[in-house]
Amino acid sequence: MRKSKDIKEDLLLSLASKADSGFLAKGFNRASRSLDYKRKLSESSHSLSLSVSFNPRYDNGKEVAFHPWIRVTMPAVGKVLAGLIDKQTHLIAGSADMVLVQPVHFGAPKPEYRRWSATGVSEMENALSDIASFFEQWGEPLLGQLQNAANLLEMYEAKNTHFMITHDTYLRAAAAAIAVGKPDKAMQILDENLGKPGLRKKYQTIFDAVASLNTTPIP
Numbered sequence: 123m124r125k126s127k128d129i130k131e132d133l134l135l136s137l138a139s140k141a142d143s144g145f146l147a148k149g150f151n152r153a154s155r156s157l158d159y160k161r162k163l164s165e166s167s168h169s170l171s172l173s174v175s176f177n178p179r180y181d182n183g184k185e186v187a188f189h190p191w192i193r194v195t196m197p198a199v200g201k202v203l204a205g206l207i208d209k210q211t212h213l214i215a216g217s218a219d220m221v222l223v224q225p226v227h228f229g230a231p232k233p234e235y236r237r238w239s240a241t242g243v244s245e246m247e248n249a250l251s252d253i254a255s256f257f258e259q260w261g262e263p264l265l266g267q268l269q270n271a272a273n274l275l276e277m278y279e280a281k282n283t284h285f286m287i288t289h290d291t292y293l294r295a296a297a298a299a300i301a302v303g304k305p306d307k308a309m310q311i312l313d314e315n316l317g318k319p320g321l322r323k324k325y326q327t328i329f330d331a332v333a334s335l336n337t338t339p340i341p
Contacts, residue, residue, distance in 0.1 A: 126176040126177070134155065136247045140250045140251050141253070145159045164269075165271070166268065171193065175189070184241050186239065186240055188240075190257065193222060197219050198271050199221055203297035206331045213328065214290055222285070223286075227256070229261050229284045230256070238253055264285075271301035274294065274295060278292075293312075296309075300332070312325070
């Protein structure tokens with residue numbers, strides 16, 4: 123069994139030879155020792171993170187298993203949401219500006235879901251080429267729909283089935299509505315999805331903040 127540090131060296135070489143150029147063409151960059159590809163746009167940032175497990179017990183005989191995740195941050199949405207929660211950071215998961223965090227395969231139909239693992243450079247290169255192709259087909263189009271607050275609100279309203287829905291999703295969609303000047307829509311989102319007594323009690327701070335927007339702007 124090889125050491126993790128040696129496997130990672132082969133992995134980094136494989137990324138450079140099989141993946142970097144394709145991601146660079148789409149505006150993504152990767153630091154030389156990183157497993158993350160990042161792209162900064164005018165109102166958001168996108169990333170593909172190649173989370174890996176070395177010598178995974180659940181995949182006997184393989185040196186590395188890949189778990190690609192996509193992430194989207196939107197500072198404008200984060201600023202609004204930070205104002206709504208008023209330092210009660212326990213009300214949301216992660217940073218306020220993180221509007222999407224999910225496995226890359228969520229962007230694809232279920233029959234297309236797959237797993238990636240490899241042993242040795244040749245298998246790593248094949249797996250990374252397949253991940254890059256999968257991302258181009260299913261991940262990149264989803265990220266392309268999430269470039270600003272208006273896009274986030276549109277995706278919520280369209281009930282996009284490739285967008286992982288949690289209570290946080292509703293909070294961020296409400297913040298996006300406020301960011302584009304639609305506080306009434308924000309309240310509608312909260313009422314429809316978090317309006318049951320137990321949930322409303324949990325998120326009362328946010329309900330109150332949204333209700334007060336007509337007289338007291340969120341800073």
